[in-house]
Amino acid sequence: MNPIAQNIKIAVIGSGYWGINLVRNFNELGILELVCDQSASSLDKTREISSSVKTTSNYKDVLNDKNINGVVIATPAITHHKLALEFLQAGKDVLVEKPLSLNIDDGYSLVKYANEHNRILMVGHVLEYHPAIIKIQQIISKGDIGDLHYVYSNRLNFGRVRKEENILWSFAPHDIAIMLRIIGEMPISVSATGAEYLTPSVPDVTLTNLSFKNKIKGHIHVSWLHPFKEHRLVVIGSQKMITFDDVSKNLSLYDQHIQIKNNSLTPISGNVSDISYQNKEPLKIECEAFVEAIKTRKKPLTDGESGLKVIQVLATAQNSVTKHGVPMKIQEPEIV
Incomplete structure (x- = not known):
């Protein structure tokens, strides 16, 4: 044992x-x-x-x-x-x-x-325990990418269609959990749009936008109507950028940013480095x-409170979908 x-x-x-x-x-x-x-x-x-x-x-x-x-x-x-x-x-x-x-x-x-x-x-x-996600958190915490600007994720695939829950509740919990962990706070507001093609009132694709303090943004695209599998996370900082492809398992650090000097914007491109991480399931x-x-x-790490926060974001996004993308403040429990 x-x-x-x-x-x-x-x-x-x-x-x-x-x-x-x-x-x-x-x-x-x-x-x-x-x-x-x-x-x-x-x-x-x-x-x-x-x-x-x-x-x-x-x-x-x-x-x-x-x-x-x-x-x-x-x-x-x-x-x-x-x-x-x-x-x-x-x-x-x-x-x-x-x-x-x-x-x-x-x-x-x-x-x-x-x-x-x-x-x-x-x-x-489970992705909060992914060694690559943990490595990304460490890089951000050390300040290696500068100020955090925005995070976006694509979780796209073909099939595994469900009727008891829509694509938002099926796929997006992973990405919401990661973003809340990386950014370290709840969003101020959430907006989302979606479309249903297979089952009435069950969206097959959604686009969710999260707005946090300090102009930090999060964008989540999920779909089970996509020609190929794509699980990609991108983190944009003021000095560097990170990408993680959960299909190829590649974690990369891009040494590039936009230099602002004398009212001019100049793209600065450096090396792209592969980042190693623990090889454990x-x-x-x-x-x-x-x-x-x-x-x-x-x-x-992923206790009930963190799970509840993810549901609060999901429920708020769902509400926004029904209102055709109107930004909504985070919903709170009604139970006292």
Whole structure:
């Protein structure tokens, strides 16, 4: 057993497209106790990973298992709030896949309950654990790119279309989480536009603009109607620029900026440097962080509060989409 995981037993709820990766990682950590899925074929894939792990099609078997320390929820987003709350109420620590919930008040209720009952609530914003994203944060923190001007991301692909959540709630949580972490604050306002082509009232493409203090901007383009996969993050500073391509895995630093002198604007171009970063699966780091939080009782990087902030931005963007791009102030929970 991995030394960080002694006396910890994990159950995974949902072993489908993404959940099977969580099954694999917790099995490699030596702490996977039980996997629940209503699909027999998904459970068959689980048994291919581990012939010894227990399986069930009834999540209440996990609720009633007193040996389970932590529960990982990788089910459709519409079920996140209900399942997470039930497991928290059963005295279990919970890692729930993004988004934390599909509305602000449900997310707030989870955070409130976890805080009041000393439970770990963690959200699977896996890219916050990506070594390349961590490296970008370090570069920015050291002041290497000068003043931060704006950040933009493209998360585009073909397929994996969903009906229970639109493209904004499906793809954009990753990019919102990264931007909030990099910039270190909530936006002042959010505007977004979208278009639906496949299912009425379910946008297939959205463009979201975030406005922060000090003229910092964030731009997010997400779509599942795109001819090829593109996951790209670009950070623009006053002195240098950073790009990260999560398809090619290239992280680059551009030594270029615009020089302002005597009322003239002069582009200054220097070298482009490849930046190395730790070669470790982000999901493995995330899983280890959940285990560490269970052991130490310290909140993880992507705790419930950070997950709630992402939902606040998403809900505000969704509201703006329905109002055809009108800038909106961040929505707050209505629960007192």
